[in-house]
Amino acid sequence: MPRTSTRDRRKTGAFAIVVAVIALAAFLLMVKEEGLQGTLRVLTGEEATGTAVGGESADAQEARSALEEIPVAEPAPRGDYERDEFGSSWIDTDDNGCSTRNDVLARDLADTDVGQDCKVLGGILDDPYTGETIDFSADDPQAVQIDHVVPLSLAWRMGASEWDRDTRVEFANDPGNLLAADGPANMSKGDAGPGEWQPYEGFQCDYALAYIDVTDRYGLPLAQEDHDGLRDMLDTCA
16 A cells, blocks of 8 residues: 655645635635524524524514513503594595505405495405404495404503604504404404404414514513513414
């Protein structure tokens, strides 16, 4: 068997050192771009922007982090709250010629029939609150209602009473705070927060994500029971 010369061994050793240096540089660059946790997820086969450790989605983890930053406070008395404090009716906030109600119906319903002035005359709703399918017709407009994920009355008690009227109108017409939903389910929810009322299990994750997003964006605190309810619903996220 031919012997390996000292020169060959030196070449092999030098090559190994070069490879190690390149690998270390690549690792440090990845840590700089992805962060240590992101790098570890990549190296173990988990995408940094995909499913997080433990099977929870990145959106759910982000919402959970945001939830922990939202202050907890006791709701103030209802006081002199009136619905008109948030605007007297649906308006056209995006200047597309359609009211917020019809915008949300067009967004959330399938197979929509739209008439003049953007009015949604019919469609099919996969109801987020009950999981049932509803055939909507403008002849029975209360069968599908537009719900405020964060109820207006509850928002008022959590600090919206201190906002100016323009901010309250914006809040009431914010598409991120609105869902087309089964009328009776919406009536059952009323102005309850997530500590008292929750949709069927299949929508609890999305409901919690929306509720936390709105609360966070508008700087509202949460009652302790609502904070706990949102945390529990986030546990349903895959």
